[in-house]
Amino acid sequence: xxxxxxxxxxxxxxxxxxxxxxxxxxxxxxxxxxxxxxxxxxxxxxxxxxxxxxxxxxxxxxxxxxxxxxxxxxxxxxxxxxxxxxxxxxxxxxxxxxxxxxxxxxxxxxxx
Numbered sequence: 001x002x003x004x005x006x007x008x009x010x011x012x013x014x015x016x017x018x019x020x021x022x023x024x025x026x027x028x029x030x031x032x033x034x035x036x037x038x039x040x041x042x043x044x045x046x047x048x049x050x051x052x053x054x055x056x057x058x059x060x061x062x063x064x065x066x067x068x069x070x071x072x073x074x075x076x077x078x079x080x081x082x083x084x085x086x087x088x089x090x091x092x093x094x095x096x097x098x099x100x101x102x103x104x105x106x107x108x109x110x111x112x
Contacts, residue, residue, distance in 0.1 A: 003028055007077040011039035013048065015085070020044045032062060032081045033070040041083065054084040 006025035013020055022039040030038075032055055042048050055062050055070040057079050063069040075081070 007075070009035050009075050009078070010080040011036050011041050011083070012080055013041050013045055013083040015045070021080070026075060030075050031071055032057065032073045032075060032079075035075055035081055036070070036083065048083065050083065054086075056082045056084060058082075 004027075006027055008023060009026055009030075011022045011024070020041065022041055024035065024039055026035050026038060033050070036050050036055065042050065057067075057073065059082070060067060061084070062073050067073065070081070
């Protein structure tokens with residue numbers, strides 16, 4: 001593949017009951033953000049705000065852990081940009097509640 005040939009990448013977004021992966025050809029040097037814009041994924045998910053959404057490539061969140069932001073990350077052939085939904089609850093808080101519930105059940109069992 002030459003440095004000027006378009007390359008194939010994917011853009012993915014999923015809701016609990018609906019998902020879409022858009023395959024597209026982009027020019028070398030295309031950023032993850034531009035690929036998402038070109039994919040027209042918002043035609044399928046009109047409520048999706050790509051300017052606020054977190055994005056990643058193969059499970060690695062862009063803009064964290066030393067990775068470039070979506071507007072800086074240059075796509076490679078075969079990359080898949082994933083658009084992440086916001087969390088509906090804090091995973092740490094859920095674990096705390098589950099542990100407290102288990103502790104209470106254990107204490108109740110000991111009393112019986």
